[in-house]
Amino acid sequence: MDLNHEYFQHQLSLMRASAAGTHLAKTRHLAAASVTADRIGNHQSGIGADAADGWVRSSHNLDFWIDRDVGVAS
Structure with missing residues (x-):
């Protein structure tokens, strides 16, 4: 797994969310x-990386904002 790419994609998604014009977006x-x-957390856990816990916890904190009836952006 290319972690730099995954971190970049994660950051892009957060920036896009911040700039989104609608609640749906x-x-x-x-x-x-x-x-x-x-995905990052699972990879880190798989290789025994200490940071994995932080990624998993932070991703679950995003659940507050997620509308379960909406699909993931492509």
Whole structure:
């Protein structure tokens, strides 16, 4: 896994969410950030990296903003 790419995608999703013009767009971008954070956390856990816990916790904190009826942004 290219972690630099994944971190970049996560940051892009958060920036897009911040700039989103609608609640729906913001929700989709935050959902994409959450999926990416979970992927990073799972990878880090798999290799025994200490930072994995932080990624998993932070991705679950995004759940506050996610509308469960909305799909992940592509």
